[in-house]
Amino acid sequence: MKKLILGAFLIFGVLGFSRYVEECEVTDVSYGYASCRSLETGKTFTFTSGYYDDLSEDSVYTVYFSGNGYNNLYLYDFEFLY
Numbered sequence: 001m002k003k004l005i006l007g008a009f010l011i012f013g014v015l016g017f018s019r020y021v022e023e024c025e026v027t028d029v030s031y032g033y034a035s036c037r038s039l040e041t042g043k044t045f046t047f048t049s050g051y052y053d054d055l056s057e058d059s060v061y062t063v064y065f066s067g068n069g070y071n072n073l074y075l076y077d078f079e080f081l082y
Contacts, residue, residue, distance in 0.1 A: 020064045021045065023081060026055045034075070036063060043070060050075030 034052035
């Protein structure tokens with residue numbers, strides 16, 4: 001029981017440090033980075049590590065990432081919207 005509770009705290013702790021953007025239009029995918037612009041705020045996020053190779057330009061995704069600020073972020077998951 002203790003291991004189950006500890007595991008739940010660890011999972012929720014990792015997710016607590018993550019950030020996401022609900023609708024992010026990919027503006028550029030190049031060697032070494034990818035950029036997307038939030039359709040809600042207009043801010044541009046630049047990902048320099050993670051799983052950005054499968055993103056398509058001019059498509060809209062929900063993106064999940066970690067990092068500080070808007071540059072040099074780690075993209076660890078995304079969902080295609082349209």
